[in-house]
Amino acid sequence: MDYRHLGRSGLKVSEITYGNWLTHGSQVEDEAATACVRAALDAGITTFDTADTYANTRAETVLGEALKGERRESLEIFTKVYFPTGPKGANDTGLSRKHVLESAEGSLRRLGTDHIDLYQAHRYDHATPLEETMQAFADLVRQGKVLYVGVSEWTADQLRAGVELARQMGFQLVSNQPQYSALWRVIEGEVVPASRELGVSQVVWSPIAQGVLTGKYLPGQQPPEGSRATDAKGGKDMISRWMSDDVLARVQELKPVASDLGLSMAQLAVAWVLQNDNVAAAIIGASRPEQVHDNAAAAGVTIPADAMARIDEALGDAVVTDPARTADSSPKERLT
Structure with missing residues (x-):
């Protein structure tokens, strides 16, 4: 396993990171989830990403149990705050000081740890002053409950404002967690250039486009039983944008x-x-241990320039590049 620095910080993370969105506490049983975590550790993965909203806090609990007994200093545990948890009351969402501080305590308890290596703002909160949010993060850092701070799906302008406030408050904003894949490249036009300038790394989710880039979905055919495209708990909705015959046919051209x-x-x-x-880590998810081992083998691989060009040619105009899609991912009003 290879390691990369997170932003300009001294923290190194495994470039393949294991994430449990849409799996732990939801799509797969706890025993299978634990087997996947063990497979990740066996593959040299030390970085684990989750969020309090995944399976309404259940995913954090499953991950904490799966990592119990591991040397804490040898792990990098990431989680996030923003989306609704609990009964979804008025303050059960967003990036208010109340929600951030209370959510951090809940995450620490569920994960079974006394500190979070990277605590991330899961989206930008238009309903809370950024100063309030960043002050809450600063206080968690000073208390030693959070070591590093990141965000997820923030625009270039939002990153600039966040980095400057963090600097003024005495801590670093080191990372952004956007969707990124050969099919979804919306961060390349604005977010990545700004991040390079600011010293912020990307920790990217869905590098396989919810499984579409595995090539297992064939044009004109029904999705395989048990695949994400048949999952009624959320997976089917997330993958639907890629399930047109045109996109699936283009993906098949990547096989050679x-x-x-x-x-x-x-x-x-x-x-x-x-x-x-600018990518520090690619987050992989899995429902079976063999998927973890397969994905982890991508660590350290260099794709030659001619092969990168062939990928571009094969996918053609199926690739989404519009930078405005980043702003679209953050709710304009607080979810309740």
Whole structure:
């Protein structure tokens, strides 16, 4: 496993990071989830990403149990705050001081740890002054409950404002967690250039486009039983944007590229995002241990320039590049 620095900080993270969105506490049973975490550890993955809203806090609990007994200093545990938890009361969401501080305590308890390595603002909160949010993060850092602070799906302007406030308050904003894959490249136009300037790394989610880039979904055919595209608990909705016959046919054209490089399709997809030097880590998810081992083998892979060009040619105009899509991902009004 290779490691990369997170932003300009001294923290190193495994470039393949294990995440449990849409799986732990939801799609897969706890025993299978634990097996996937063990597989991640066996593959050299030390960085684990979750969020309090995943399975309405259940995912944090499952991850905490799965990591119990591991040397804490050898792990980097990430979680997030913003989206609704609990009964979804008026203060059960957002980035108010109340919600941030109370959520941090809940995450620490569920994860079974006394500190969070990276605490991330899961979205930008238009209903709370940014100063209030950043002050709450600063206080958690000073208390030693949070070591580093990041965000998720923030625009270039939001990152600039956040980094400046963090600097004034005596801590670093080191990372952004956006969606990024060979099919979804909206961060490349504005977010990545700004992040390079600011010393912020990307920790990217969905590098395999919810499984589409594995090539297992075929144009004109029903999705395989048990796949994400058949999951009624949320997976089916998330993957739907990629399920057109045109996109699926273009993805099939990547198979000879992967074959020529001696990679599986999943490894090609994960290695593709890691070619971007602003990406510190690619988050993988899994419902079976063998998926973890397959994806983890993408660590350290270099894709030659001619193969990168072949990928671009194959996917063509199926690729989404509009920078405005980042702003679209943050709710304009607080969810309750």
